[in-house]
Ligand SMILES: Cc1cc2nc3c(=O)[nH]c(=O)nc-3n(C[C@H](O)[C@H](O)[C@H](O)COP(=O)(O)OP(=O)(O)OC[C@H]3O[C@@H](n4cnc5c(N)ncnc54)[C@H](O)[C@@H]3O)c2cc1C
């Protein structure tokens with residue numbers, strides 16, 4: 001029964017599910033809004049994961065939780081009497097909704113949770129920088145000093161702040177996999193069975209459409225599962241994380257990655273718990289400092305930095321398009337039609353995404369994002385696509401990662417140079433090129449690698465816009481030495497967004 005007086009009801013969004021969000025033993029409201037799924041075409045496995053996590057949480061909370069299945073949040077809230085509380089939501093749209101509702105009835109808003117650095121500490125740090133750039137490296141070091149994670153007194157553990165130089169190795173040659181134990185996998189239960197049946201039904205009713213294929217649930221949907229995934233990762237896989245974090249092997253989709261972004265972004269797992277566990281493994285000698293630091297850098301460095309930038313940058317940031325990329329996202333790419341292309345790297349990455357709703361950081365950046373930038377696809381459409389196609393995609397994390405890190409559409413707020421590369425770099429960091437019908441060293445003609453040609457096409461198109469960027473000087477200079485540039489540009493103008 002809904003409370004009419006007494007303690008406030010904690011209205012929790014579907015990405016605020018863990019104990020650190022629901023810590024006061026009071027009543028909880030969870031709203032399963034079908035319209036959220038009807039409005040956008042999400043990956044089938046993402047819809048499954050979110051619903052499974054919400055329903056598992058409701059089952060765990062028992063009588064404490066009122067679980068409402070409605071069309072919209074407003075319909076649900078209209079039925080709940082008494083005071084409401086909300087932890088700061090994770091998107092600007094959700095904050096707007098909360099503010100509107102707060103204007104109509106009492107809603108107590110609590111500070112954000114689920115990040116290592118608080119909004120207050122970030123604001124103080126950003127203010128203290130004055131006109132200096134908000135560099136991730138400086139933010140991260142400040143957070144290490146403040147929390148004491150991987151610190152020996154005033155010094156970083158291992159004597160260095162950054163082990164990237166040890167951690168950027170190409171994939172081991174001649175190997176199909178990294179040879180580390182498989183990730184921890186969850187066991188599906190009757191809640192998953194019901195979720196699957198409901199999604200099938202909604203699809204048959206014509207209420208929703210999905211991207212990608214259904215498949216076994218691969219990501220934690222409860223706090224206990226997330227802890228098991230964390231413990232298994234730290235014990236069996238973390239030590240191999242560092243050296244090969246930037247490498248890709250076609251036969252090993254997971255490499256030594258943690259698969260923890262989904263439970264952290266669902267609010268099931270507190271990143272503080274994650275970095276403390278990693279620190280413990282380093283202190284007891286189970287993992288090297290390079291792997292421990294490389295991983296902690298991702299979680300309390302990159303993840304937190306992206307979260308805070310989302311709120312710090314103006315709302316218009318999401319529409320930035322400084323390189324004037326105007327082409328629409330083509331259907332073959334947007335629909336994850338891996339078979340449409342003969343480019344081995346694209347085919348493989350789109351296939352993995354179709355089958356799992358996840359690929360690791362490097363295929364996101366070096367294959368998908370790089371190709372989109374080279375082809376001049378609209379950053380806003382790409383942001384929406386990433387958000388919908390990935391199990392761990394949420395507005396706060398997609399906007400800076402896609403607009404800033406991957407597309408350089410913000411003119412350099414987040415990254416000092418665009419992340420574009422040709423086939424030679426893909427050939428170095430992956431094992432895709434050996435089996436490809438294109439040749440990474442060729443830029444014009446039938447065998448021309450679409451990434452190698454695309455790289456020069458991109459530079460030629462953006463020459464003036466990137467001219468003032470010192471870090472691009474050498475690449476832009478290289479353009480003038482290409483004797484076949486006119487033929488290359490004509491070739492890529494013809495190819496455009498067609499599948500290579
Ligand atoms: C274009 C693009 C889109 C991305 N979209 C998302 C997204 O929707 N959701 C998401 O969580 N991450 C996103 N990332 C960041 C990163 O690719 C994923 O966090 C990571 O691949 C998730 O797998 P994992 O948990 O095995 O990560 P690991 O390699 O094990 O890394 C550990 C953790 O570090 C954090 N992390 C590392 N880099 C980032 C980053 N740039 N932004 C935020 N967190 C980071 C994640 O929480 C991750 O779980 C994106 C990166 C790019 C380039």
Ligand code: SF4
Pocket residue numbers: 343344345346422423424426427432433436437438439440449450451452
């Ligand atoms: S040759 Fe080019 S298209 Fe083929 S796998 Fe390598 S980078 Fe991708």
